Each structure stands twice: as C-alpha cells, then as structure tokens.
Amino acid sequence: MSVFPYLVAGVLFIAGLYGVVSSRNYIHLAVCLTVMQSSTYVALITVGYLTNGQAPITKGAKPGKPLVDPVVQSLTLTDVVVSVAVLALVLSLALRAYRTHGTLDPDEMREMRG
C-alpha cells in the first residue's frame, strides 16, 4: 500500500490548520475548516483501500477479487454530512456578522478579551 495518500491527508490537514490560524475572513475560515476535514475523507478511504480490490457491492461482484472495506466508506459519507452541517452553521454566522456589522474580519468583531 502506497504511503502517498496518507501524505496527501497530512498535507491537507496541516494546510487547513494553517488557514484557520492565519485567516482574516470568516468565509475563508469556514473553507479552511472544510479543507481540514477533507483530509479525514482521504485518510478514511485510504485505510479501507486494497490494490486490485473492487467496489464493495456484492451483487454482480467478480469472483476472486477482494472487496474494499465498506465500513470506512460509510464513515466517510457520515463525515461529509457532518461537515456540511458545520459549514452551513459557520457560513450562516458569517452572513449574520456581515449583515449586522458589515465586516467578515474576526479581528474587527473581537469584543471579548481577557
């Protein structure tokens, strides 16, 4: 099994985290969060992947070829649903910030310190 997909997952994770750290815009922040979550999709799918495997659909499967792990694929689907919910919430907060305060910059919204 190649190490390459895990590297991709790692790069996406770090890149997303860097984006969250450095973001100056709520929408950018939400997208960075999604980039970070994409790394978990890659990681999960890779965990279940088999070289020379086939899709985990037993009806009409070719005999003799192993099926890839269906569990991680359903985990990924669940994960996608979760990420959509989080993304929608953060975006709606960004929208509210813009409507009521005319800015998307977290630092301009910053009232609470200490």
Next chain:
Amino acid sequence: MAEVTTLVPLLVVVPLAVAVLLTATSHWLPAWVPDLAAILAAAAVTAMSVVLVVATRTHPIVYWFGGWRPVHGLPIGITFIVEPLGASLAALAALLTTASLVFSWRYFEEVGHLYHALVLAFLAGMVGFSLSGDLFNIFVWLELMSVAAYALCGYQVHQAAVIQGAVNFAIINSLGTFTMLMGLAMVYASTGQLNLSAIGHQLSANPPGSAVVVGFSFITVGFLTKAGAVPFHFWMSDAYAVASAPVGALFAGVMSDLAYHTFARVYWDGFAPGFGVHAAAVIRGVLLAVAVLTALLGAVMCALQADLKRQVAFLTISHGGIFFAGIALLTARGLAGSTLYLITDGLLKAALFLSLAIVIKGLGSSDELALHGRGRQRSQVLPMAVFITVGLGLATLPPFGTFLSSALIYDSPGYGWLPPILVLAAALTSATVLRSTARIYLGWGPAHDPLLTSRKPDEPEEGEPEESETGLGLRTRLWLLTPALGLVLVAYGVAFTPSVAHELVSAAAALQHPQATEQLVLHGQQSPPPVVGSYAPSASAWAYGGSAAGGSLLLAALGLWWRRLGRRVEGVALVLARGLKAVHDGSVGDYAVWFAAGTTVLAIAWTGLVR
C-alpha cells in the same frame, strides 16, 4: 429485565422524535405546545435514565441496535452500553434540560420555533455520547451535540461578541472533532475495529504500535477540546459568556464535562487492555499534569473576571480539571468521585447560571463591579441566599454532595500532593462566587478593582434579551427561581442517598475491568460484579473539605479587600493578571495555535507508550 432493556433506545428516540415533530408542526401550534412537549420529553428521558441507573446496579445492559448481535465475538452492529455511571450522567443531562426548558418558558418573550427542537437534539446528542459503546458513534453523537450547541449559542442574537463567541466555539470544537476522527482512522487502520471492547481485545493480542499511540493521543485531544482542558480551553470562556441563560446552564452544567467521562470509558474499554503497567504510569502522569494545570489556571482566571458569566465559564474549566484529576488517578474511587462530582457540581453550576440570569435581568448588568451594592433590596434576599448556598456547595462544604465526591478523590491511594491543589482550586473558584455575591448584595469591597476587567456600566448586555425599566414581577421571579432551587436541593441531597458512594465505587470498578465488559459485549456473558469495601470519608478528607469551605470565605474576603496588602503586592498581581489575560485574547487564530501546540506536546509525551 426485558422490559427495562426496551427503555434504552427510547432515551435517544424520544427527544429526537419530538424534535422532528416540533420542527415540522410548531409553525401552526399555539406557543405553549412546544414548551410543554419539550418539557415532557426531557422529563421522560430523566425518568427513564433514573430507572436504568437503578436497574443496572449489578449488571450492565448491552443494547444492540436492530438486534445485530456479534457473531462469534465479532461485532457487526452498533451498541449502547448502559451502566450506572453513564446512565446517571444521561439522567443529569436530561434533568438539567428539563429545568432549563421550564426556565426558558417564562424567560424568553419570543423564542422562535426551532429553539425547542435544537434543545432536544442537543439532549439526544449528550445521552448518546455518554452511552455509546462504539468509537465512531461516539464521534457522531459528539457532532450532533456540538452542532446543536453551536446553533444554540448563536441563536437569535446579533451582537458582535455573540457571533465571535459562537464562531470561536464552532471552529475550535471542530478542530478537536476532526483530530479525533483522524485518530479514529489510525486506530481503525491498525485494529480493524470500531467497537470499544473489540479494539481492546485486538490491542491486548497485538500490543499497540506507533500508529495506535498517535491515534490515541489524537482521540484524547478531541475529548480534551470538548471538555475544555488547558490548553484547549480557550473557546469555552468566549462561548459561555455569550450564551443565553438557559443554554449556558446546559453548557456549563453538563455538556463539556461529559467528554471527560466518555474519555474514561474509551480509555478503559478500548485502550487500557493494550497498555501495560509502565504505559499506564506514563498516561497517569501526563493526564494528571493536564488536570492540575486546568484546575489551577481555570481558578486563577475565574478570580480575575468581573463578568459574572465569564466567572462561571472559568469555574467550569477549573472544576473540569478537578474531575479529570479523579479520572487520571486511574482508580475506582477516583472515577466514582469524579462522576459524582460531575453530577453534584453540574447541578450547582446550572443553578448558578440560571440565577445569574435573574440578576442580569433584574439589576440590569452582568458586571460585578457595575452591580456594586445594587442588590441591597428586600426583594433580592432569595437570590442572594441561592448564591451563597451554591457558593458553599461549590466549595465542597461537608457533608453534602460535592464534599462526598471530592472525598472519594482525596481518599484515592497514591498522590499526596494532589488533594491540597484541588482544595485550592475549589476554594478559589467558590471564593469568586462568594466575592461577587458580597459585592452585589451587601455592597462590600470597593466598586473599582484594577484586577478585574471593567466594562463601562452603560454598555448593553450580551446574549440577553433587552430588559425594560420595570424589572421582573414577583410571579415571574418566583417561576424563574424555582428550577434553580430544585437543582440546588438535588445537588445537596444526593449525598444522603443510602450507600451512594459504595454503589458508585463498585460501578467504577466494573468499568475499569475491561475483560469483563468485553465478555459481556462480545459474548453476552455476565461476570459477577467486583467486590469493593464500603466507603466513608476519612478524617483527612473531612479536613480537606472543611479547609476548602473555610478557605473560600477567606479568599473571598481577600478578593474584596486585597488592595490593602500594599503597593508592592498590587504591582506584582497586576502584571501577572495582565499576562494571563493577554493570552485569552479572543482571536480564533491564536486559539488554533495553542491547539496545535497542545496536540504536538501530547503526542510527543506519549511516544513512551510504544513498546
């Protein structure tokens, strides 16, 4: 037993079903129907959880959804494991939800038709999170509860601080849950299992390698972020300070602290079987360090706040550290004490948050300094009594509920230096509650204090409905105070349930016996419950409890009149306070840096676990 088992799925089905029905129909219903339906659903979950706590005292219940039982010890379905500790936390979550819904009936003038559905989804998430026996389902319940919580935190409010708090909450929590999911993928890659007992079985056969250890540290980071342990706690003060009172009571009372307990379950069932004695010592050391740091930093930050809600937020962080210390000791008494502490303390914190709302609404500010002496009225005697009772309860006043819980932690064998630190944290946080009570209701101490953040008194409050000049009527005030009073009574009284300490210690001992859980989950075989001796607090525990209660009074006085100590003390205190506050700067980017640093340090600290 057959009848009791059918209650298990209802714990999450009832709130979710009522939530869906309310979402679909509440546009057309009169306003009182959603209130009543939600209260009834939450009360039903409370009653069912209590029945399950009693029914599972000797033998836990394992419930397989859809009847997909394991085949030859190989789990294919997903499961709830109902044992007394998890079930009593579900009962706590449901009871607080009931109280919070009763409170919000009169508290909000216009609450919108999604509020009740969100609260019930939040409740279902918390219940599933504390009962699920499957790593991925724990993640899903965690996300359900978190997403509902983000929405509730930013619900129907337009102030900048609220949006900032809700975004910080959502972003930092999501970082935590993604990291947890990454760790979960690593553990699944190595073990091929998601069921906690099956993971434990795999790891005891094949000792954990580096992937499992990194995965375990990522999972731990996920739980610690939700729980608000240092240095993952920064979102918490921002989110709790802006949440409306009924929501904040749920956040501070139960939400974050549940993660500590679920972490304990995940550790014992899933990972403890694979780690040897040496690894357990490393884990204990690292977890205790996190716990002590959390308890102390939270307590100091709590004492430095002028905003009443931020005080509760940091109090929650600090007391979370105390619960975590009990869990980190890896003893049955520690875990039992930490669970009982979580329950009694959670009831008090929720009561505190609800009573704060009455202060904020009635007196018009949430700033301790701005409210100086404003509570000196006949009508404010009852709230003041509630605050003093809660404050002393938080200071582990013997012989009530919080004292019994902390005594269980103090009487755990091992670390003699730990109890004094925990006593200090409990005393300092409760001293802050007593200090602000004295300042508001008695007018003691100065009206200006450079140590506390001082907002200008004429600025409007955050996260609260605007209050008219007239204040609250007597009937509304009584209605709003009743849930808080009920919670305080339960918190004080729970210690007098016959043999409660003994039952909890034996439940904790059973939880810390993963082989027995594995037999039950994977093979359906009940083991005899472990034998533990009866428990009564030792003399030193009484001394610790007494000194925490006494110390809280002394520290409260010190907090009011500390400037009489002289100029030099004042200068040092101010420099330290400014430094600590500068770190909590409200910037989500900075919080993410702390998150990344904490994750790295934890992962490195645990490389010693690889054999």
